[in-house]
Amino acid sequence: MTEVRGNNLDPWYSHYAQRTAGLSASEVRALFAVASRPEVVSLAGGMPYVSALPEELVAGAAERAVRKHGPVALQYGSGQGTPRLREQILEVMALEGIRASADDVVVTTGSQHALELMSKLFLDPGDVVIAEGPSYVTALTVFRSFQAEVAHTAMDEHGMVPQALRDTIARLREEGRSIKLLYTIPSFQNPMGVTMPWERRMEVLEIARENGILVLEDNPYGLLYFDQAPPQAMRSIEEAGVVYLGTFSKTLAPGLRVGWAVAPHAIREKLVLANEAAVLSPSSFAQTLISEYLSTADWRGQIDTFRGVYRERRDAMLGALAEHLPGLSWTVPAGGFYVWLRLPAGLDAKAMLPRAVKELVAYTPGTAFYADGGGRDAMRLSFCYPEPDFIREGIRRLANVVSGELTLLGEFTKTGPLTLPAPAPDGVLPPSIG
Amino acid sequence: MTEVRGNNLDPWYSHYAQRTAGLSASEVRALFAVASRPEVVSLAGGMPYVSALPEELVAGAAERAVRKHGPVALQYGSGQGTPRLREQILEVMALEGIRASADDVVVTTGSQHALELMSKLFLDPGDVVIAEGPSYVTALTVFRSFQAEVAHTAMDEHGMVPQALRDTIARLREEGRSIKLLYTIPSFQNPMGVTMPWERRMEVLEIARENGILVLEDNPYGLLYFDQAPPQAMRSIEEAGVVYLGTFSKTLAPGLRVGWAVAPHAIREKLVLANEAAVLSPSSFAQTLISEYLSTADWRGQIDTFRGVYRERRDAMLGALAEHLPGLSWTVPAGGFYVWLRLPAGLDAKAMLPRAVKELVAYTPGTAFYADGGGRDAMRLSFCYPEPDFIREGIRRLANVVSGELTLLGEFTKTGPLTLPAPAPDGVLPPSIG
Numbered sequence: 078m079t080e081v082r083g084n085n086l087d088p089w090y091s092h093y094a095q096r097t098a099g100l101s102a103s104e105v106r107a108l109f110a111v112a113s114r115p116e117v118v119s120l121a122g123g124m125p126y127v128s129a130l131p132e133e134l135v136a137g138a139a140e141r142a143v144r145k146h147g148p149v150a151l152q153y154g155s156g157q158g159t160p161r162l163r164e165q166i167l168e169v170m171a172l173e174g175i176r177a178s179a180d181d182v183v184v185t186t187g188s189q190h191a192l193e194l195m196s197k198l199f200l201d202p203g204d205v206v207i208a209e210g211p212s213y214v215t216a217l218t219v220f221r222s223f224q225a226e227v228a229h230t231a232m233d234e235h236g237m238v239p240q241a242l243r244d245t246i247a248r249l250r251e252e253g254r255s256i257k258l259l260y261t262i263p264s265f266q267n268p269m270g271v272t273m274p275w276e277r278r279m280e281v282l283e284i285a286r287e288n289g290i291l292v293l294e295d296n297p298y299g300l301l302y303f304d305q306a307p308p309q310a311m312r313s314i315e316e317a318g319v320v321y322l323g324t325f326s327k328t329l330a331p332g333l334r335v336g337w338a339v340a341p342h343a344i345r346e347k348l349v350l351a352n353e354a355a356v357l358s359p360s361s362f363a364q365t366l367i368s369e370y371l372s373t374a375d376w377r378g379q380i381d382t383f384r385g386v387y388r389e390r391r392d393a394m395l396g397a398l399a400e401h402l403p404g405l406s407w408t409v410p411a412g413g414f415y416v417w418l419r420l421p422a423g424l425d426a427k428a429m430l431p432r433a434v435k436e437l438v439a440y441t442p443g444t445a446f447y448a449d450g451g452g453r454d455a456m457r458l459s460f461c462y463p464e465p466d467f468i469r470e471g472i473r474r475l476a477n478v479v480s481g482e483l484t485l486l487g488e489f490t491k492t493g494p495l496t497l498p499a500p501a502p503d504g505v506l507p508p509s510i511g
Numbered sequence: 512m513t514e515v516r517g518n519n520l521d522p523w524y525s526h527y528a529q530r531t532a533g534l535s536a537s538e539v540r541a542l543f544a545v546a547s548r549p550e551v552v553s554l555a556g557g558m559p560y561v562s563a564l565p566e567e568l569v570a571g572a573a574e575r576a577v578r579k580h581g582p583v584a585l586q587y588g589s590g591q592g593t594p595r596l597r598e599q600i601l602e603v604m605a606l607e608g609i610r611a612s613a614d615d616v617v618v619t620t621g622s623q624h625a626l627e628l629m630s631k632l633f634l635d636p637g638d639v640v641i642a643e644g645p646s647y648v649t650a651l652t653v654f655r656s657f658q659a660e661v662a663h664t665a666m667d668e669h670g671m672v673p674q675a676l677r678d679t680i681a682r683l684r685e686e687g688r689s690i691k692l693l694y695t696i697p698s699f700q701n702p703m704g705v706t707m708p709w710e711r712r713m714e715v716l717e718i719a720r721e722n723g724i725l726v727l728e729d730n731p732y733g734l735l736y737f738d739q740a741p742p743q744a745m746r747s748i749e750e751a752g753v754v755y756l757g758t759f760s761k762t763l764a765p766g767l768r769v770g771w772a773v774a775p776h777a778i779r780e781k782l783v784l785a786n787e788a789a790v791l792s793p794s795s796f797a798q799t800l801i802s803e804y805l806s807t808a809d810w811r812g813q814i815d816t817f818r819g820v821y822r823e824r825r826d827a828m829l830g831a832l833a834e835h836l837p838g839l840s841w842t843v844p845a846g847g848f849y850v851w852l853r854l855p856a857g858l859d860a861k862a863m864l865p866r867a868v869k870e871l872v873a874y875t876p877g878t879a880f881y882a883d884g885g886g887r888d889a890m891r892l893s894f895c896y897p898e899p900d901f902i903r904e905g906i907r908r909l910a911n912v913v914s915g916e917l918t919l920l921g922e923f924t925k926t927g928p929l930t931l932p933a934p935a936p937d938g939v940l941p942p943s944i945g
Contacts, residue, residue: 198534
């Protein structure tokens with residue numbers, strides 16, 4: 078992360094709040110500028126493939142939001158969100174086993190804003206948030222922007238490792254730290270693509286309960302499974318200890334900026350107040366448009382369409398990895414947007430990036446997903462946005478870059494060019510890579 | 512304000528951040544629930560009259576946002592906002608004398624979110640924000656939600672009083688306080704409806720400059736003048752010391768939640784980072800819709816239409832006040848949404864509100880607009896939303912309530928019923944009522 082601070086060219090340098098020193102530009106952000114050039118195959122961003130949406134139905138929903146519901150859709154609304162959309166959100170969440178009341182739901186400006194509001198409500202300077210290592214980059218940015226510290230807890234191919242979580246908590250307790258939140262993405266995790274089995278979800282919940290730690294369950298990808306549905310949401314069996322975050326960004330469109338939080342009553346009440354202070358009310362127009370879409374389109378069928386699109390792209394990526402980088406190891410996601418690729422020893426994904434961009438392929442270095450400098454030997458590869466042929470071409474280019482780096486490394490260490498290591502048994506990462 | 516805190520029914524009571532104790536439900540918020548009953552004439556809210564919008568053009572803009580620009584409008588976007596809309600915002604601001612570059616503009620989720628982001632960037636616990644007394648209720652809420660203290664500075668019928676501002680700053684300096692922002696609404700102020708003349712704007716800027724205080728100029732109403740345009744924005748002559756906030760909520764529609772900030776370069780850079788942390792990017796869809804509207808509709812003509820609507824309602828309110836409450840004093844706004852009414856000695860606007868609602872009229876008690884308990888003897892009356900006949904009926908009901916309260920007060924003090932005081936010369940508030 079590049080720290081951005083005031084300097085002596087900024088007359089207001091000494092006026093900023095202390096927390097502003099912790100506000101940093103993510104590597105992902107800098108990448109977006111580079112990777113948006115059309116000749117670059119970008120495996121960096123997490124943009125959903127919105128071109129798969131039914132234009133006719135979305136345009137119709139937008140038009141009806143004005144013509145049928147204009148005086149409400151164009152006006153200020155409730156800080157909690159419209160009752161109609163909150164009822165519809167219950168139907169969406171029921172697909173993942175969640176039973177809730179519309180009164181428990183707070184509509185937010187994307188689930189990103191729910192992360193911001195939860196951080197504002199809970200985090201004092203010096204507090205700790207436990208998060209998977211690696212974890213979603215802009216969640217880490219938000220936690221740090223409230224001067225909290227992120228403590229990563231190790232993962233394996235089944236997500237967060239319960240014993241590692243116990244150890245992390247014990248260590249933090251010993252250090253006298255105040256642990257405020259346990260942040261997790263249990264299904265098709267960003268950036269690793271792995272999924273926590275049901276037993277492990279229960280174990281993690283039990284650990285959180287024993288230790289009085291509030292779980293922040295972020296679930297943007299749960300409905301985007303490729304073969305079978307992932308285990309039900311953690312919120313499906315635990316109400317009092319979980320704040321659940323959902324979004325329409327991946328099942329409909331991120332440009333609408335509509336997500337939601339489901340929270341225990343007292344927290345929900347404060348989320349609404351914080352939401353009102355921050356934006357008065359979430360967009361009535363976007364909410365009305367989504368309500369119209371959900372009530373007229375076959376939205377479940379549309380999610381099936383997305384599943385097919387992303388499954389094909391996942392397959393293209395895994396196939397190309399097996400063909401061009403057979404000696405490396407990577408995760409095999411059963412849903413979502415991402416593969417996590419481990420580089421051969423000695424390579425540094427961040428240092429290698431400029432060379433990759435020169436070879437017209439972009440990815441996100443693993444370091445972006447760690448608050449503690451970890452992840453240099455890994456990268457996130459997104460298969461959500463490019464067409465399958467571009468994905469294959471991107472991986473081919475990436476393999477060239479890796480080979481070139483290995484050659485350079487060999488020259489530098491004077492041991493002769495290194496070659497790609499031999500294939501792992503099934504191309505899957507070994508346990509405990511966190 | 513009603514303080515909302517955790518209690519022993521909330522298992523997470525001890526987990527909240529310190530700032531959460533300062534998060535409070537405003538009186539305006541509680542009122543919305545009551546005043547939304549159709550039989551109540553609400554002079555309480557600040558909802559623009561969106562029914563005056565050209566449905567055809569807005570629906571067309573919404574439809575084209577999907578059909579013509581779908582892949583961009585439905586996707587994540589830049590944390591600073593779309594280049595196209597930022598260019599168009601320059602045209603809007605040029606009407607108030609502001610010259611800026613599109614690079615200086617940050618699009619936000621309503622200008623409310625710009626207030627939140629500025630507070631997050633600048634306010635440490637214990638810092639002071641100087642604001643007009645009275646001032647916009649949800650700005651006060653935001654400043655306090657970051658544990659800053661609001662120091663009110665006195666107003667008269669020409670807005671903030673320069674000498675009072677000097678005195679306020681001197682007092683705070685003597686107390687060793689750190690003054691971070693001077694928050695002002697120079698044109699058609701919320702809640703008083705008054706406007707700062709040009710000379711006074713320059714004097715206030717000079718005082719801020721001398722004292723190294725950043726000015727936060729909030730200008731939602733400037734284009735909604737009734738006869739002649741107000742003085743140009745403070746940002747029109749001062750770039751380095753002013754962060755300017757604008758919005759489409761009053762000239763188009765608040766349901767889209769699109770506003771903006773114009774800030775000096777270093778601050779603008781941090782605003783973008785804070786915006787990205789909070790919401791990733793402002794809604795691409797809402798921005799595209801507005802760009803389409805601005806490029807196809809006669810938006811300047813539409814603002815003229817709004818001016819006519821609100822002028823007629825202002826006239827209805829002033830006429831009804833002169834007819835039914837001739838002994839009281841009130842401000843005479845030359846634009847915007849609000850009249851500020853001073854009650855006879857001994858009456859308390861907050862205490863009187865339940866009786867008013869029983870008589871089917873609602874207003875916002877003056878106390879909502881003070882962080883320090885001031886304003887009990889005043890109320891804000893909004894003329895933006897109800898039709899003129901409803902405004903007249905509302906003021907008639909309000910006069911009954913005031914008469915009834917005066918009678919009660921007379922009985923209580925055993926001096927016999929009081930009557931309304933004699934009219935002030937022109938119904939306008941005397942200087943220095945802040």
